[in-house]
Amino acid sequence: MSTGIKVRSAAGTDPGAPAAARKPRLRGQLATRWHRDRVLLVLAVPGVVVLVVFHYLPLLGNVIAFQDYQPFLGISGSDFVGLSNFSVIFNGDPEFLNALVNTLVITMVQVVFVFPLPIALALVLNSMLNERAKRLTQSILYLPHFLSWVIVVALFQQMFGNGGMLNEWLRSADLGTFQIIGVPELFKLLITSQVIWKDTGWSTIIFLAALSKVDLNLYEAAAIDRAGPLRQLWHVTLPAIRPVIVLLLILRLGDSLTVGFEQILLQQGPVGAQASEVLDTYVYNNGIIGGNWGVSAAVGLVKGAVGVVLVLGANRLAHAMGERGVYSK
């Protein structure tokens, strides 16, 4: 099992050895293998320690989801309260429901409007014949991906804020103003356009890779059959990159409950929680700021578990539809 990565490994033990003879040999083999691989194991230690301490220990820390956690009592001192922390989820606490609905709406908007854009842009870039111009365009369009959300939010404010470049220009031309920043109704539009600006270019990279592997003979054959550019696109190009599209769609769906945490946290102030609270900001605002540790941990735990189920489920669906999916069975 792997997420997105084919795991390569060699067979460990010799399958041909008879079962009875295997045991003593295995011990001897273990000693020689330890002797042979001890340097490798030592090399792996720092990384493994970090992963255990900062991924697996916190995983255990999720027990506080079942506790009335009090920071001064600690995990060992706090009382267990069963599933009562989960009642916000199952009884539909309005703040939680608001965060859930906002999260799902943003995911939906982004899957519909953001997901196809890199595919289209990759097709356009791929049709460029001048390699030099293509590389330059790619370099420029990849760049915003490497900027932090703080920078992107600051740039958007400077360009589109009330005192920003666009509005100053509109004012000087007597065209009124266009307000998008700090308007609750337009918040989802704002963050979607920021995601488009930041990541559309970078996301083409994977589609361009898939496009570069399409067999050129297919186009030749299609051209001989008198298929025009649109028919070549529909019958050759898109089928060729379909596995990659499905793969990325699965990964995106698996992340349905995660939407731009830093991006939204930075811009919550002026628009308020009603329009902008999503699950991750709910966990932060309610738990770390508000002190409802147990409840927030419960929401975080359910969110993580649902995420795993979504990836595995979407992958199953892909297999059922005859696609390769994230990992092969």
Place this chain on the structure above:
Amino acid sequence: MTGLLETTAERRARRDRQPASDDRPAWMGRQPRWASAARGVLLTVACLAVIVPFVAVVMTSLAPQRDISARGGLVLFTSEPSLAAYRAVLSGGVVTRALTVSVAVTAVGTVLSLACTIMLAYALSRPGSLLHKPILLMTLFTLLFNPGMIPMYLIVKQLGLIDNLAALILPVVVNAFNVIVMRSFFLELPGELTESAKIDGAGELRILTLIVLPLSKAVVAVVGLFYAVAYWNAFFSALLYLPSPEKWPLQLVLRTFVVNQTPLGTDELSASTESLPPQASIQMAILVMSVIPILIIYPFIQKHFSKGLLIGAVKG
């Protein structure tokens, strides 16, 4: 994994294979003129959407008060550029301190991350070695499940790292995705090289430092860029783990003074009042300084991104 990173020779070979604009195969047909025109307009607009904000920000950071008042906000061109805003923020004070923190965290973090990642990836790139499979599965599992913000905070607190700059580094020092990218690259190196070195009596450490690493400069550069950018851009971990503002990195200072528009006074800048450059210039100077390191490193690393940067890792 062939698509992950390509050498210059491979790239040249691929470019030579590609039809140049004037000798396309006959079946390809001509692209209609309106299509190329539309494509040109579209891509120019897209590139301008990236470039114009940068130009405006840099120009404003250099502009005097007169230009800024005349335009009301950002300026796209200034006739008398001055570095006053940069002198003001770099002459000591909040921004200078934040810049030092960011540079230190990024440098130390990137070195530590690369070291741990290279060692783990190398250990996992020798199939059949002891415990190779469980360690690999353990690494992969961290990609599937995120432990959650609250337990993460509690662990960092338990380790006494709250308000310690190490909290910006240690929790994220190993990124499983980067380990996998690097491991895939190591697996693609010709096995004969390491085999022959082994026969010559070289140990694993020698093979790693003298054979594998010199052949893996491209992947080390790209993974190093990923780590460096992540450390440089880290904003939430600082907000979460560092309660005292004097330890804040540049991104948090940027949030306070540019996104939240808190005005910077003489306290924050340790400069005399009469010489204070325009507020907008100071803000944009902070913004520019938070972007510059990325703009400097980017072109050097960018040449290693091939079309297949991610697909290599994703598809094995």
